[in-house]
Amino acid sequence: xxxxxxxxxxxxxxxxxxxxxxxxxxxxxxxxxxxxxxxxxxxxxxxxxxxxxxxxxxxxxxxxxxxxxxxxxxxxxxxxxxxxxxxxxxxxxxxxxxxxxxxxxxxxxxxxxxxx
Amino acid sequence: xxxxxxxxxxxxxxxxxxxxxxxxxxxxxxxxxxxxxxxxxxxxxxxxxxxxxxxxxxxxxxxxxxxxxxxxxxxxxxxxxxxxxxxxxxxxxxxxxxxxxxxxxxxxxxxxx
Numbered sequence: 425x426x427x428x429x430x431x432x433x434x435x436x437x438x439x440x441x442x443x444x445x446x447x448x449x450x451x452x453x454x455x456x457x458x459x460x461x462x463x464x465x466x467x468x469x470x471x472x473x474x475x476x477x478x479x480x481x482x483x484x485x486x487x488x489x490x491x492x493x494x495x496x497x498x499x500x501x502x503x504x505x506x507x508x509x510x511x512x513x514x515x516x517x518x519x520x521x522x523x524x525x526x527x528x529x530x531x532x533x534x535x536x537x538x539x540x
Numbered sequence: 541x542x543x544x545x546x547x548x549x550x551x552x553x554x555x556x557x558x559x560x561x562x563x564x565x566x567x568x569x570x571x572x573x574x575x576x577x578x579x580x581x582x583x584x585x586x587x588x589x590x591x592x593x594x595x596x597x598x599x600x601x602x603x604x605x606x607x608x609x610x611x612x613x614x615x616x617x618x619x620x621x622x623x624x625x626x627x628x629x630x631x632x633x634x635x636x637x638x639x640x641x642x643x644x645x646x647x648x649x650x651x652x653x
Binding site: 428458465466467468469470473513527528530531532533 | 598
């Protein structure tokens with residue numbers, strides 16, 4: 425079945441450091457890929473998405489590129505801020521067709537803490 | 541304001557006492573879903589609904605029920621809660637199931653003693 429694997433956390437960085445959170449997926453076909461962020465005490469909210477191979481999603485300084493050849497969607501940010509401290513979830517979702525139609529599959533989440 | 545509203549925010553109950561967690565969205569979304577979040581496991585789908593009167597099991601449906609009698613509401617029912625259902629629960633919705641983003645509620649922290 426479909427699955428999403430994220431790098432083990434937690435991740436602790438100093439402000440202005442470079443961030444990478446790895447995400448790989450297992451799926452037959454080409455799902456849409458997402459990064460969601462969960463700030464303390466809140467629900468998840470969409471950070472960025474990519475719907476086909478080689479697409480780059482970006483938002484708030486974060487970027488991720490849909491790599492079909494490596495089945496990856498790594499999240500990056502060049503300079504993190506304290507306000508980026510949150511839990512980050514990689515996810516995939518099928519757009520149409522098949523038994524997994526509409527289903528959103530999440531990774532286990534990566535806790536990011538940024539210190540001043 | 542477009543939102544998904546869950547109630548209650550926190551709930552402590554005892555084993556076997558039936559409870560309902562409500563979920564309502566004001567965006568006229570067709571698709572709604574329930575997830576539970578547990579440490580190290582991420583979010584796992586409990587049930588989902590493609591539209592009114594159309595519901596189906598997710599990955600972990602045992603011990604839960606849902607109904608979708610109106611488009612805006614999608615309550616989660618625990619007929620006989622057990623301690624292994626202690627978790628953080630999220631309701632989510634999207635316009636349809638065609639690969640678009642989900643809007644999440646703020647969550648319900650449930651403790652079953």
